[in-house]
Amino acid sequence: MRWLESPAALAEALKELAPALAAYPIVVRESRDEDDPVWWSASAVVGERYVAKYAWSEPAALRLAHEIAMLDALPIPHLPEVVASSTDPVLLVTRVVPGRALFDIVDSVDLDDAGRQLAHFLSELHSAATLAGVEASVGALRPASLPPVSTDVLRERFVQWTLPEQRPAVLAWCDWADEVLATPGPTVLVHGDLHGGNQIWDGDQLRAVVDFETAGLAEAEYDLRCFPGTGPGVELLTATQRHYDHLTGRRLSMPRVMAWHLRTVLSDALWRSEAGVPLPDGRTPPAWIDDLTDRFAALGINPL
Structure with missing residues (x-):
């Protein structure tokens, strides 16, 4: 499992995982400023249509990888639509849900x-x-x-x-x-x-x-x-x-x-x-x- 080295690496990761989305503007949502690496994760809105979740530490990446696995396995309604996901690097892209x-x-x-x-x-x-x-x-x-x-x-x-x-x-x-x-x-x-x-x-x-x-x-x-x-x-x-x-x-x-x-x-x-x-x-x-x-x-x- 590989995670991003920093939030700045998100654009390159998108090019690797979802090339069709790489040209869209990326607006990073404010993340918690924590010393604890478990919180070294954030999300970004891509082209106003997608949400990308990513991590830049092992503990945060493990949590996000768990979410990726859960969304893939859960057979229930009211889940976000997964557009792309990967654990190498760890990255989850879902479609924006209006509301x-x-x-x-x-x-x-x-x-x-x-x-x-x-x-x-x-x-x-x-x-x-x-x-x-x-x-x-x-x-x-x-x-x-x-x-x-x-x-x-x-x-x-x-x-x-x-x-x-x-x-x-x-x-x-x-x-x-x-x-x-x-x-x-x-x-x-x-x-x-x-x-x-x-x-x-x-x-x-x-x-x-x-x-x-x-x-x-x-x-x-x-x-x-x-x-x-x-x-x-x-x-x-x-x-x-x-x-x-x-x-x-x-x-x-x-x-x-x-x-x-x-x-x-x-x-x-x-x-x-x-x-x-x-x-x-x-x-x-x-x-x-x-x-x-x-x-x-x-x-x-x-x-x-």
Whole structure:
């Protein structure tokens, strides 16, 4: 497997992999400025019609190669159309999907219908047949990569970013999450990072789910860990759960979803705060603690 030496090598790689696209203008999207080579990857829009994903380190290239393999093996709808792909060099080119991220339109769509569409996608992804087919193609899958940090880390390092009066609740939440997740649930194939930015919607229709770099094995509830913070209240989460349960005949555990959500939200707030990176909504960790309190209350869950 070969990866690019730098972002500047993208044009030459396109000439090698997809000569028909090499003449198009390339607009590189801003990438994260990280010291960790696992993040040395980015994407570019080619001729306003294609998206090229590439990497310039081995860890990032391995993640992208995994996504290439997953897109080739997955037999489900709502995947981006692969135009060209290669692991020598590691490069993935997909057709641009017209639309907007769910984050941008969630306040204007029917959340019950959005939940229905997401439940259909998840029921296909999480099915035993999908997992069997993918593993027959790519081999045995590993756990979904880059999980949220442990509750031990949150107890030790996150509490300093909260208000003193919030700290007992945060520590109690961590104890509760440990208890809820103490016994692993049945594993399925999960996307692994199904936040609103990885969903492309055209009006009120789900068009594509992107970024399968972290896909792997986890319990079904893990894939809904970002839903409680998407949109007003928790309606998208409860709608997705309701339709998912009906489609699959399996009942998702809301406490398990919220235990993963708690760890995910606090992990995100922790690394951003320690790195001096603003939280996505420009607010503070104490405000996010208040949000979590409201979500637990709306779902009738008492983690204290």
